[in-house]
Amino acid sequence: xxxxxxxxxxxxxxxxxRVRNLKRxxxxxxxxxxxxxxxxxxxxxxxxxxxxxxYKALDKAAQRNVIHKNAAARKKSRLTQFVG
Numbered sequence: 001x002x003x004x005x006x007x008x009x010x011x012x013x014x015x016x017x018r019v020r021n022l023k024r025x026x027x028x029x030x031x032x033x034x035x036x037x038x039x040x041x042x043x044x045x046x047x048x049x050x051x052x053x054x055y056k057a058l059d060k061a062a063q064r065n066v067i068h069k070n071a072a073a074r075k076k077s078r079l080t081q082f083v084g
Contacts, residue, residue: 024066027057032079039083047083054079 002008031054038047055076062072 021064021066024057024061024064028054028061028067028075031057032075035079035083044083051080051083 002011031050035047035050035054038044038050058067058072058076061067062069
């Protein structure tokens with residue numbers, strides 16, 4: 001447990017950031033999961049309509065340094081190939 005005031009504040013900040021980062025990662029995972037489910041079911045049009053949502057989640061996570069920008073680009077590329 002933190003003892004100094006600054007360490008306590010750092011712990012509070014880290015917890016808030018962790019929750020926010022997990023929310024962003026979860027948004028990515030859930031959209032990608034939906035897209036893959038549609039593609040496997042043969043519903044490519046529905047999957048294509050969800051691509052902008054996935055791009056937005058990935059770009060937002062990369063912008064906020066939750067994931068690396070190249071990782072976001074790689075995931076977007078592979079997802080597009082998978083749907084295409």
